[in-house]
Amino acid sequence: MSRGENESVVTLWIWIGIGLLFLTTLFITLLIASYTKSVKKNKQKVMQMVRNTQSECWENTLYLQEKDRERLAEELHDNIISRLNLIRLNAHYKNMNELNLDLKNSMQLIRELTHNLTPPDLSEIDLTDLLIDYLEQVKTNIKVDFYPLIVNENSINNQIKLNTFRIVQELINNTLKHANASLIKVYLRISRQYLILIVEDNGSGFNAKNQATGIGLRSIQLRTKQIKAHYKLKTQPQRGTKYIFFVNTIQQ
Template identity: 35%
Template sequence: MEKWQDPEIIALWIAIAIALVFTILLFVIKIMHAGYKRMTEANLKKAQTQLEHQKMLLETSLHAQERERGRIAADLHDGLIGRLTLIRMKNQIGAGQPELDALLADSITDARRISHDLTPPLLEFLSIEELIEQVVTPWDKRFEIDFYTDVRFDATLTAEFKIQLLRVVQELVTNIVKHAQATNIKVHLRHTPKKLILQVVDNGKGFDASQQKKGLGMQSLELRMQYFNAAYRIKPGAKGTAALFIIPA
């Protein structure tokens, strides 16, 4: 009988084969376990990152809300209430009716602007051009306003999209009015089939970009850009600041 036909030899080879298969299985299981462990750790890390990101967005959103309340309170105190107090004083000292009428007209304009800032009326029925125009035109007595739009697909913009974009313009214009010491504000809006391009430029003194990034205004803009999944660039300079936003539409 040949050796390979020897039952003991056959049993030995079977044992070796079983051991080899078992070893291979252990090796495969170990590799799969290591891969599963890495995948689990990666998923856990991703979940933790997303949780931290959501927490940061929530905190930014809450700060932005508080900041907006503070801005409205300041607008009421410094603008509308200040004008009404002045009207009362002027009336007490016998100011002429034309002067009082002019102050009342300015007060009405302030009240209307604050009301529009809170929630623009007929939001769903007004075009984005009309909404932005309501933001920039009240300042045409103090600034040279260059407002241009090329929007041919406004029907595709949702009310939420329009209000978020409007808040971006409000934030930029408010910063220019309060801090830029500018004389000219340029707001250009163009809507193509695939994207919406917003450009806001002033001729003011610019700002420190490293410090501006820490402010709630920039955090609010970043939050809205994440909502839009948009790209943006804000470039300060000695002759003013240029802000460019490219938003998928």
């Protein structure tokens, strides 16, 4: 092969190399651009999910606040205002001792209402004691059996404690209003890692599919979601209702 031919071959391979380098660079550039676009798109999705989650949390918080306000309004109207109105109507027909007793009972109802809406400092009281105190008040309206089995209550943080307490309140409130029950049983199991709550009654039960949002279940679902818990509702018409609640306390 002549010198000119060798130079031509070398030149050809140089151009081939340049072409391959250009194609490789172009491929890498396109790959980087595609990756950057994908990252940006995924980041936008994540940000949108965060915004949606924040919005959902805010809506859930507002809903729970509204439920607490409704509970307060109902308690004020059904119990305290009605009782005070009776005292006013009967003021001319009762002696001072009877009026004092009626006022004392009304004051006790107000204290109970305040306690139920704003529990004591959660860091200063165990969930078991909080429930015992509340259930003692409920016993004036219905028979209540409480079965605690506690291994380590220190594993429960205040968020779990408060939401569990509110869930029990909501469930018992539903039973008193709708179930026509004569007995409520509450089981509480607390181990080193898990909390299990069972609330059941011997009432009329209901069709869960037809009344999934009609008896305060949404409030219970939201509180359960807030502490990453799981729950199951078992009920049938005329067969009573059982609510099973489970949470891993270590993961909080």
